[in-house]
Amino acid sequence: MKHARNDGPDIAFRLARRVVATVADDMSTMQRVGAGIVAALVAITPFGAWSEVEAHADPLAAGTPVEVGPFEVKVVRVATVDEFAYLVPKPGNHLLGVVAEVTNTGEVPEYRATLGQAIPAPQNVAIVPKAALDELGADTAPDGGADPSADPAASADLGASEEAELPPATILSAKDGTTISVFNPGVTHRVALLWEQGGKWSGRTIPLEVIELEWIEESVVSLDNGYWLPNEVAYHGRIPVDAERPGAGSNQSGPSAEAGQP
Amino acid sequence: MTTLVTPAASGMGPGAGPGTDQGWPPSLRPGMLPGTVPPDVPVPEGRKGWWRRNAVWLVLLPVAMAVAAGASSFRVWAFWWPVGLHHEVERVAVGEQAHLAGEYYDLGLDVPERANTTVLREIDATVTSIQQVDRLPPPSWGDPVTIPDGSVAYEVGMHFAAEPKTDLSGCQIVLVADDGTRYGESTTDVLGSSNRCSTPDAAGFVSARPEWDVTSFVLADPAAKITQVRLGFGGPEYVTFDVP
Amino acid sequence: MRHGRRRITWKGTALVVGGVVAGCTLVTYVPQDTGVDEPFIVEGAVGEVLDLTYAELTVTEVRVADTLAGVAEAAAAGGTFIVVDASWRATQGETTFVGAEVTDARGRRFWPTDQAGCSILAKAQPGYAWRATYCFDVPRDALDGATVRLARGDQGEEHAGQRRDAVAVVDLGISGREADELWQATETVSPQEPGYALASAGGSEG
Structure with a gap:
């Protein structure tokens, strides 16, 4: 013990080894193997070894509200539309819109982007990927500015585009097409989440996922504190698609959104 | 057992123990065997004072504090100093010429060959007139502007001389009142011109002629007593013209 | 004291542990000087001129609207819009007024929207009063x-x-019964674009 005391920092290690050695000396080989397995199982516990590997997603259906982070989201319907408010897709493409009633159930306002993180673009329904949006910007630049090889690759080859990252939804008021930048507590907004979709797609349903949002009070890895972190898929469902306008739902002001547009 | 040595003589307490009667030197501490090197006997040479023993650290302390303050004040020169008028390079009276020189980082928007270089902007400026006016002239763009109720308007006339293609963007012509209020700090003037040091017909943000005149209009409080005109291009350098 | 290696003593351990415990106790139980962080709140009512040292502020009018009819677009409220007309007069230099928030009786916070031409911030200089219209979508x-x-x-x-x-914290002056009436009314308000305010900041065009 005198020796251990003088060597300070590894006193705990030496002590532990001593204890382990003392205990193990009296054990049979089988016992040692068993004890080793138990110790290993205990050791991996803090790293989430027993959490469910497959996050089980609850079903998502139109008309049923779900809680996600600070929001209560009720998907009303899904529709395709040629254009909506200021959004005009490329010729041949159309917009896919998810109309939802969204209520901030918290005490403080939440940004639109938080809602966008909770409802990502549906997979495998020919949503035009992010790269194509950059290319849209390049189109407005003078000729020769855009990379000519990028153009056909991104828009034509839908198979490859599925691997590209899909853009977040553009979130507009379904009533009037205006941009809602902040969701205030207690207010229910009827919003349209819109993505540009390849014109060839003509499915009857889309797979829609709602991502769980976890409140990070103090982040372990970054200096950011107090934000909603998108986590695992919490709800999943196939929502039927109406081939109508996303704004024209049960309310009278649907057409007014179109009225302002040429 | 008897105690032969009195505690007072040996410097030991009453608990000196059994060893004391065996004739060990009285300087030994209790529990010490003969021949043991005693632990550091308290330095007898008048016990150096705390201040003496830590003299080196005491000298280094102010240095360390200065270094720490400097290291944590980077925001001053990184963020505060470059933005805003902080360095008065010349101070003259209205009617006299002042020379404003200061460096800025050119993005090459008007003069591509200067792109992404640090450029020294030098300009000679004179405030030729400053007076209150009753109405504002029609702006070169947009609707006419009337002086809002509760405000007065000043017309400041300035004469500039600089090499052609001197960058004039970010020009601020500021009227400073005797209470320190700064009127017209914005780079956009009351008529909507966002290039206050250029003539209204200027095409870009760089000067076209070696010498030119501009007038700029500034709204102020009716009770304000204007004592200075300041000219700057975002800072930190500026020149001051004292108003008589 | 011996030269060379030092021994971990009970006394030393007690000093270190005691010091840490004392420090934690101080931080935990001694009240922090909240005055260091607190803003200086200037309370007032609609129509009052409030001196914020860097500006004089007047909330000139408070309205409630179901629909905002702007120049470029019209916006329907999710709940109802509280439309706050304010007039800023900067007193030191060019100032951007970024803070705008409604707080309800329960402490919930509401931020302004930029729909239909409403302002979410204002920028003004000394020498004139600048008018801004803030619109807050709030529940009943x-x-x-x-x-x-x-x-x-x-x-x-x-x-x-x-x-x-x-x-500045300004009471909007909406009491219980009024709240119900305001909620049921179907008003349309056209938010004015920011501009020079009228002469007396206390006056209101409405």
């Missing part, structure tokens, strides 16, 4: 007893931008 139960909080500092991050700075 937020109307009663709501206040508006206007300042040059940002209200994000728990009002971090407003620490040790003047902040």
Whole structure:
């Protein structure tokens, strides 16, 4: 013990080894193997070894509200539309819109982007990927500015585009097409989440996922504190698609959104 | 057992123990065997004072504090100093010429060959007139502007001389009142011109002629007593013209 | 004291542990000087001129609207819009007034929207009064007893931008019964674009 005391920092290690050695000396080989397995199982516990590997997603259906982070989201319907408010897709493409009633159930306002993180673009329904949006910007630049090889690759080859990252939804008021930048507590907004979709797609349903949002009070890895972190898929469902306008739902002001547009 | 040595003589307490009667030197501490090197006997040479023993650290302390303050004040020169008028390079009276020189980082928007270089902007400026006016002239763009109720308007006339293609963007012509209020700090003037040091017909943000005149209009409080005109291009350098 | 290696003694251990415990106790139980972080709140009512040292502020009018009819677009409220007309007169230099927030009686916070040409911030210089219209989409139960909080500092991050700075808190003057009437009314308001305010900041065109 005198020796251990003088060597300070590894006193705990030496002590532990001593204890382990003392205990193990009296054990049979089988016992040692068993004890080793138990110790290993205990050791991996803090790293989430027993959490469910497959996050089980609850079903998502139109008309049923779900809680996600600070929001209560009720998907009303899904529709395709040629254009909506200021959004005009490329010729041949159309917009896919998810109309939802969204209520901030918290005490403080939440940004639109938080809602966008909770409802990502549906997979495998020919949503035009992010790269194509950059290319849209390049189109407005003078000729020769855009990379000519990028153009056909991104828009034509839908198979490859599925691997590209899909853009977040553009979130507009379904009533009037205006941009809602902040969701205030207690207010229910009827919003349209819109993505540009390849014109060839003509499915009857889309797979829609709602991502769980976890409140990070103090982040372990970054200096950011107090934000909603998108986590695992919490709800999943196939929502039927109406081939109508996303704004024209049960309310009278649907057409007014179109009225302002040429 | 008897105690032969009195505690007072040996410097030991009453608990000196059994060893004391065996004739060990009285300087030994209790529990010490003969021949043991005693632990550091308290330095007898008048016990150096705390201040003496830590003299080196005491000298280094102010240095360390200065270094720490400097290291944590980077925001001053990184963020505060470059933005805003902080360095008065010349101070003259209205009617006299002042020379404003200061460096800025050119993005090459008007003069591509200067792109992404640090450029020294030098300009000679004179405030030729400053007076209150009753109405504002029609702006070169947009609707006419009337002086809002509760405000007065000043017309400041300035004469500039600089090499052609001197960058004039970010020009601020500021009227400073005797209470320190700064009127017209914005780079956009009351008529909507966002290039206050250029003539209204200027095409870009760089000067076209070696010498030119501009007038700029500034709204102020009716009770304000204007004592200075300041000219700057975002800072930190500026020149001051004292108003008589 | 021996030269060379030092021994871990009970006394030394007690000193270190005691010091840490004492420090933690101080931090935990001694009240922090909250005055260091608190903003200087200037309370007032609609129509009153409030002195925030860096500006004079007047909330000239408070309205409630179902629909905002702007120049470029019209916006329907999710709940109802509280439309706050304010007039800023900067007193030091060019100032951007970033803070605008409605707080209800329960302490819930509401931020302004930029729909239909409403302002979410204002920028003004000394020498004139500048008018801005803020629009807050709020639920019915937020109307009663709501206040508006206007300042040059940002209200994000728990009002971090407003620490040790003047902040105006103006009671919107909506009482219980009025709240019900205001909720049921179907008003359309056209938010004015920001511009020079009328002569007396206290007056109101409505």
